[in-house]
Amino acid sequence: MQVILIAILSLITFAAYLLIIKPLVPLLLLKIKLGEKAIFMFYPLSGFIGVFMKSIKSNHDVMHTINNALRKNPSAKVILSNYLNKPCIMLTGSEYIKDTYLDHHDFEKINPFMIPSFIQKGLVMSEGESWKRQRKFLGSAFTFEKLKSRLPMMNQVVQQIAEKDNKSHLNDFMSRITGEIVIKSFFGELAEGFQLEGKDAQVALIQLTGEISIMHMENIYIFIKSLLFEERMWEIFPCKKEKEIVQRVDNVRTKIKEMIQKRIEQLRENPIQDQDKMVFLDLYVTEYLKQQGQKEQQIDIEEILHQFITLFFAGTDTTATTSGTCLYYLAQYPEIQNEILEEIQQVIGQNDIKEEHLNKLIKTNALIQEVLRLRNPAFTTLFRTVKHDKQVRDIKLKKGWAIVQMQNSSSIQDNHFESALEFNYKRWLKKENVIKNDNGFIHIPFAAGPRNCIGQHMALMEAKIIIALILRNYKIIINPQVSQIKFGVKFLQCVEPDNCLVFQKRI
Numbered sequence: 001m002q003v004i005l006i007a008i009l010s011l012i013t014f015a016a017y018l019l020i021i022k023p024l025v026p027l028l029l030l031k032i033k034l035g036e037k038a039i040f041m042f043y044p045l046s047g048f049i050g051v052f053m054k055s056i057k058s059n060h061d062v063m064h065t066i067n068n069a070l071r072k073n074p075s076a077k078v079i080l081s082n083y084l085n086k087p088c089i090m091l092t093g094s095e096y097i098k099d100t101y102l103d104h105h106d107f108e109k110i111n112p113f114m115i116p117s118f119i120q121k122g123l124v125m126s127e128g129e130s131w132k133r134q135r136k137f138l139g140s141a142f143t144f145e146k147l148k149s150r151l152p153m154m155n156q157v158v159q160q161i162a163e164k165d166n167k168s169h170l171n172d173f174m175s176r177i178t179g180e181i182v183i184k185s186f187f188g189e190l191a192e193g194f195q196l197e198g199k200d201a202q203v204a205l206i207q208l209t210g211e212i213s214i215m216h217m218e219n220i221y222i223f224i225k226s227l228l229f230e231e232r233m234w235e236i237f238p239c240k241k242e243k244e245i246v247q248r249v250d251n252v253r254t255k256i257k258e259m260i261q262k263r264i265e266q267l268r269e270n271p272i273q274d275q276d277k278m279v280f281l282d283l284y285v286t287e288y289l290k291q292q293g294q295k296e297q298q299i300d301i302e303e304i305l306h307q308f309i310t311l312f313f314a315g316t317d318t319t320a321t322t323s324g325t326c327l328y329y330l331a332q333y334p335e336i337q338n339e340i341l342e343e344i345q346q347v348i349g350q351n352d353i354k355e356e357h358l359n360k361l362i363k364t365n366a367l368i369q370e371v372l373r374l375r376n377p378a379f380t381t382l383f384r385t386v387k388h389d390k391q392v393r394d395i396k397l398k399k400g401w402a403i404v405q406m407q408n409s410s411s412i413q414d415n416h417f418e419s420a421l422e423f424n425y426k427r428w429l430k431k432e433n434v435i436k437n438d439n440g441f442i443h444i445p446f447a448a449g450p451r452n453c454i455g456q457h458m459a460l461m462e463a464k465i466i467i468a469l470i471l472r473n474y475k476i477i478i479n480p481q482v483s484q485i486k487f488g489v490k491f492l493q494c495v496e497p498d499n500c501l502v503f504q505k506r507i
């Protein structure tokens with residue numbers, strides 16, 4: 001009996017050491033060293049996720065706790081928290097964010113899906129030479145010049161979905177639009193009638209990627225397993241839900257591979273010569289076929305598959321939530337809705353949005369910038385692991401620690417923006433001095449440095465088209481049946497509940 005008791009006590013002591021003492025001691029030492037420059041937010045087990053979840057629960061706002069702490073202590077440069085049993089350094093000072101963006105090779109992104117067969121080989125997750133090659137290859141396809149040929153498709157998708165879709169769930173409605181745009185940008189005509197899991201492909205992929213991201217937060221067993229075992233979690237005592245996800249990922253992969261294979265055969269028979277007519281898949285397949293005749297085959301079908309899922313994951317919900325949040329603010333401030341509508345009617349009338357209209361939608365652009373300043377869906381970057389001991393200014397980061405860049409931390413400080421917490425889209429209409437004390441890393445909703453967002457032009461184009469075409473046809477109001485609207489998180493920061501807005505057809 002005594003032996004069992006000693007064994008249990010030893011186990012508890014060991015767990016307490018591993019989960020509490022081990023991460024806590026270096027964080028305390030860092031706090032002592034940094035003083036006012038560091039805010040302490042250590043929570044055993046739940047760590048940074050606990051900070052966000054408590055903030056939603058008590059203030060209906062995922063960012064309230066952190067923003068409040070940062071405003072109370074504007075000299076803070078970091079938040080000291082934990083990623084289960086690892087110290088987690090949340091960088092808030094723009095100089096620290098800048099240094100880690102520039103030295104990106106020293107940090108390895110943690111795969112948010114933890115499924116290596118889905119996005120690991122795509123641009124978001126790849127590293128070193130493979131990342132460099134992919135970034136160069138895709139970079140030319142994401143320039144404004146290349147993207148503008150997609151404008152007619154974007155107009156058509158927004159109009160069709162807005163016409164036929166059920167609009168009672170804001171985030172679903174928005175992501176059906178942005179999901180279809182990514183799929184059509186990638187697969188082109190091949191995307192017509194593209195089904196996965198018996199549903200339209202974008203609906204199935206949104207559900208699947210959403211379920212994978214959210215299950216880590218909702219299921220404590222899966223959450224702890226993912227932190228402890230990372231990508232091996234799926235093999236270690238998988239629960240029913242995990243088995244189901246693995247099976248669904250396998251099925252989706254098979255279907256997408258078939259589509260890629262089909263295009264390979266088509267382009268082998270009839271190659272396309274004009275680069276401007278190529279969708280992303282054609283660019284990849286053309287290069288794939290070219291490399292088949294060469295010594296080194298760098299691109300394989302697996303990479304093309306991962307790139308598709310990567311662009312879908314990175315480009316769908318981000319743009320959807322940004323557009324959805326813009327619509328929420330328009331409903332919240334009807335006078336702003338009238339101002340933006342007036343601009344839309346003046347610039348495009350009843351026409352589709354064409355290249356020459358984009359720069360003239362000045363107020364619409366200001367609205368998007370204000371939403372990205374205050375309510376960026378990407379409120380943190382992906383979490384990273386420190387690859388080796390590294391000095392970042394006055395902080396010595398240890399190998400294995402987690403870091404994350406809180407790229408919107410400066411946005412809520414009055415020394416950078418006048419009345420920083422106020423939603424005032426008109427600040428972006430001023431010609432000068434919008435951002436005070438700017439070092440180039442203050443307003444960076446799309447991150448900065450070599451690994452910034454490759455899809456930012458596409459995102460802004462889409463958001464403008466979505467806002468303009470929807471507002472032209474619908475008056476947007478807050479659903480009177482919803483008593484509490486909050487800024488929650490579904491992997492990304494978003495307005496909740498889903499039925500918070502009502503779309504009234506304009507006559």
Ligand code: HEM
Pocket residue numbers: 123124125135182310311312314315316318319322376377378380381382383445446447450451452453454455456458459
């Ligand atoms: C408003 C919408 C968007 C926002 C706020 C946004 C934000 C970001 C941010 C903050 C990063 C850096 C992530 C990190 O380092 O952890 C990023 C990277 C990336 N984004 Fe976006 N994004 C948006 C839309 C898009 C779109 C439409 C696409 C493509 C279809 C896209 C593709 C990517 C890719 C591939 C990367 C990784 C780049 C690299 O590592 O080289 N994003 N985005």
